[in-house]
Amino acid sequence: MSPLLFAVAVPLAFALTALAIPSERVRPWLLPVAAVIQIPLLALLVSSHGSPAAPGDDWVGLDPLGTLLLAYLTVFFLCCACYAPAYLRLRAERPNRIFCTMLLVFFAMMNLFGLSQHVGLMWVAIEATTLSTGPLLYFNHNPRSIEATWKYLLIGSVGIALALLGSFFLGYSALHAGLETSLVLSDITAHAVDLSRPWLRAAVVLLLVGYGTKMGLAPMHTWKPDAYGEAPGLVGAILAGGVTSCAFIGVLRFYSIAVAAGDAGFARELMLAFGLLSMAVGGVFMVRQRDYKRMLAYSSVEHMGILMLGASVGGAGLFGSLLHMLNNGFTKGVLFLSAANIHRHFGSRSIEHVQGALRVLPASATLFLLGFFAVTGAPPFGPFLSEFTILRAAVGDGRIAVAGAFLALLLLVFIGMGATVLAVVQGEPAPEREPAPARERFSQVAPIIALLALVLLLGVWIPERLESALWSAARFIEGTR
Amino acid sequence: MSEVLNLLLVIFLLLNFWMLGTSRLRAVIHCAGAQGMLLGAAYLAMHGASGLRAIALGLAIASIKGVLIPRILIGALRSQPIRREVEPFVSFTVSLLLGALATGLAVLFARTLPLIEADAGALLVPTSLATVLTGFIVLTTRRKALTQVVGYLTLENGIFIFGLTLIEAMPFLVEAGILLDVLVAVFVMGVVVEHIVREFSSLGGDELTELRE
Numbered sequence: 001m002s003p004l005l006f007a008v009a010v011p012l013a014f015a016l017t018a019l020a021i022p023s024e025r026v027r028p029w030l031l032p033v034a035a036v037i038q039i040p041l042l043a044l045l046v047s048s049h050g051s052p053a054a055p056g057d058d059w060v061g062l063d064p065l066g067t068l069l070l071a072y073l074t075v076f077f078l079c080c081a082c083y084a085p086a087y088l089r090l091r092a093e094r095p096n097r098i099f100c101t102m103l104l105v106f107f108a109m110m111n112l113f114g115l116s117q118h119v120g121l122m123w124v125a126i127e128a129t130t131l132s133t134g135p136l137l138y139f140n141h142n143p144r145s146i147e148a149t150w151k152y153l154l155i156g157s158v159g160i161a162l163a164l165l166g167s168f169f170l171g172y173s174a175l176h177a178g179l180e181t182s183l184v185l186s187d188i189t190a191h192a193v194d195l196s197r198p199w200l201r202a203a204v205v206l207l208l209v210g211y212g213t214k215m216g217l218a219p220m221h222t223w224k225p226d227a228y229g230e231a232p233g234l235v236g237a238i239l240a241g242g243v244t245s246c247a248f249i250g251v252l253r254f255y256s257i258a259v260a261a262g263d264a265g266f267a268r269e270l271m272l273a274f275g276l277l278s279m280a281v282g283g284v285f286m287v288r289q290r291d292y293k294r295m296l297a298y299s300s301v302e303h304m305g306i307l308m309l310g311a312s313v314g315g316a317g318l319f320g321s322l323l324h325m326l327n328n329g330f331t332k333g334v335l336f337l338s339a340a341n342i343h344r345h346f347g348s349r350s351i352e353h354v355q356g357a358l359r360v361l362p363a364s365a366t367l368f369l370l371g372f373f374a375v376t377g378a379p380p381f382g383p384f385l386s387e388f389t390i391l392r393a394a395v396g397d398g399r400i401a402v403a404g405a406f407l408a409l410l411l412l413v414f415i416g417m418g419a420t421v422l423a424v425v426q427g428e429p430a431p432e433r434e435p436a437p438a439r440e441r442f443s444q445v446a447p448i449i450a451l452l453a454l455v456l457l458l459g460v461w462i463p464e465r466l467e468s469a470l471w472s473a474a475r476f477i478e479g480t481r
Numbered sequence: 482m483s484e485v486l487n488l489l490l491v492i493f494l495l496l497n498f499w500m501l502g503t504s505r506l507r508a509v510i511h512c513a514g515a516q517g518m519l520l521g522a523a524y525l526a527m528h529g530a531s532g533l534r535a536i537a538l539g540l541a542i543a544s545i546k547g548v549l550i551p552r553i554l555i556g557a558l559r560s561q562p563i564r565r566e567v568e569p570f571v572s573f574t575v576s577l578l579l580g581a582l583a584t585g586l587a588v589l590f591a592r593t594l595p596l597i598e599a600d601a602g603a604l605l606v607p608t609s610l611a612t613v614l615t616g617f618i619v620l621t622t623r624r625k626a627l628t629q630v631v632g633y634l635t636l637e638n639g640i641f642i643f644g645l646t647l648i649e650a651m652p653f654l655v656e657a658g659i660l661l662d663v664l665v666a667v668f669v670m671g672v673v674v675e676h677i678v679r680e681f682s683s684l685g686g687d688e689l690t691e692l693r694e
Contacts, residue, residue, distance in 0.1 A: 059652060059655065118652070118655055120651055120652075120655035120656070120659060121655050123659065123662075124655065124658035124659055124661075124662055127662040127666065128662060128665075130666075131662070131665050131666055131669050134669050134673070135669070138673070138676070142680075143680045143681065146673065146676050146677055146680055149673055150626060150673055150677065153666075153669065153670055153673060154620075154629060154633065157666050157670075158620065158633055158636065161633070161636050161637055161640060164637075164640050164644075164659070165613065165640045165643060168640065168643045168644050168646075169643075171646075171647040171650045172643075172646060172647065174650075175597060175646065175647065175650075176595060176596070176597050181647055181649050181650035182650050183647075183650045183651065183655075196595060198594070198595055199594075199595070
């Protein structure tokens with residue numbers, strides 16, 4: 001057994017502990033502890049695994065993409081986990097045993113996905129993330145949340161079932177070409193040129209649709225507004241920052257097979273189409289959106305589109321896209337968690353009832369506003385840098401029409417989202433709300449500040465190690481390692 | 482060997498039609514269960530000779546997909562004893578016609594696909610595609626949440642048939658993992674169905690219309 005699996009086993013052990021601990025007050029603290037322990041564990045695994053550019057031929061291993069994903073997930077989960085105890089204390093009326101256990105199982109499965117080098121194991125891990133987040137969505141136990149959970153489970157499972165069919169097609173393309181069938185990624189990439197082309201293309205389409213459903217690309221995004229709208233803000237954050245990033249890495253892994261097979265053009269066109277459509281759908285539905293949590297869901301659809309568009313440009317665009325995956329995740333954390341604070345105080349998600357948040361919740365509303373500027377690509381935040389990188393790569397590649405559409409859609413999003421966000425934070429709170437500022441606990445705000453600091457940091461200074469990790473991941477995908 | 486396999490697959494296809502034509506929810510669940518049994522049998526027929534591992538996996542498929550999952554679904558069905566009908570959006574005749582169309586298309590399409598010699602004569606690929614399409618028909622034309630779970634299960638069954646061509650490429654643990662995921666998926670969906678029943682006091686689906694744009 002590979003020592004890498006400790007990165008999965010340790011969170012799972014914490015999940016079992018969470019299941020066994022009887023105290024409702026102590027249990028949530030397992031989440032930050034598990035996240036903190038993951039940091040030295042991961043550092044040890046990465047350093048002891050030698051150069052990350054040489055993936056093993058086993059079904060678990062650390063390729064540059066997986067390393068990037070695991071490092072990002074650990075930081076992101078740590079911030080979210082630090083928010084959890086304060087949140088669960090405020091929701092003390094609901095038992096949190098299942099919630100904490102499933103959150104840890106979910107973390108373990110995301111790590112398993114990052115480590116997977118076998119197409120079947122990737123599928124097992126991504127489906128497990130769907131199943132473990134189902135109970136999290138249903139935390140509020142009301143009719144609306146069960147409807148959202150149902151849509152999420154069914155659409156997610158059906159979508160990912162298509163990805164399983166696609167994985168089998170990929171295996172069959174090797175079988176048909178008379179090669180030894182293997183579903184290990186490095187084996188497939190090594191023989192990619194010889195794969196049976198029709199089966200490979202069918203596989204790429206199904207895999208893109210399947211993993212695209214988990215990313216929430218349009219037109220497979222229909223679960224997203226319901227799920228993100230009904231989920232507790234914490235769950236919305238980990239869905240929008242965690243699951244979607246895993247699925248994106250999945251898409252990139254299959255894209256790299258298409259590149260290795262010399263069939264990149266076909267995959268790129270598909271990705272560009274999904275990207276532009278997602279950005280357009282996200283933008284259009286954000287205009288006049290009265291529910292600020294659903295608005296965040298459409299923002300997520302839009303940013304998944306940006307990721308696909310950047311990846312389809314390739315080269316520096318792919319680098320920008322990977323950087324944007326981190327920026328989007330951290331920014332979504334800021335937005336969902338601050339929106340959760342606003343939602344809890346006002347008890348409504350509609351801008352008809354929520355006004356003047358700046359007066360009542362100065363810290364959370366300021367963070368929400370700054371998160372809005374960050375997510376719409378205003379400097380000096382991280383998303384500006386990654387979106388600019390993608391734009392410059394598109395222009396440099398001579399794809400002026402793509403760059404133009406990209407800019408126009410970003411503008412549409414800025415206007416649409418701005419109207420809703422400003423309505424929430426500005427103005428006077430309704431008279432029946434208490435006029436005095438509510439008490440905002442430090443523990444509810446500090447994790448959001450940490451996330452925002454990360455977004456800001458990535459906008460002004462990218463550490464050298466991160467930059468080289470991003471480049472090696474981009475080169476790994478395009479086979480120019 | 483391939484005659485046995487083809488016979489199993491023909492029964493599999495017939496079960497697709499039965500599933501589309503029956504109005505009783507219990508019968509639909511049993512159809513999906515019987516397909517799970519056949520899947521295990523087909524697995525054994527193809528690979529049973531290759532060792533203990535294959536036998537264990539074949540038996541696991543048959544018992545999980547053929548026994549355990551139908552039990553979970555029947556349990557969810559018992560939680561609401563009033564109307565145990567399927568209640569499709571389209572008539573049963575239309576469902577059956579759609580099923581026939583899907584099967585025909587699957588057979589035609591499989592002929593155009595470049596298959597390896599060993600699979601060209603067998604019904605493996607057309608049955609797989611036809612079952613996937615049947616799963617989609619059930620998913621999209623049935624009103625109740627529980628029937629949609631069966632649709633998902635049928636879709637999975639179709640995909641598993643295709644997986645039979647690739648056993649060598651699947652490590653035992655991965656295959657067991659896939660099976661476990663499907664089991665947990667149905668279990669979680671079953672729990673959700675029971676909650677839907679409690680909240681909306683019917684087998685759901687239709688009432689789930691509160692969240693829209």
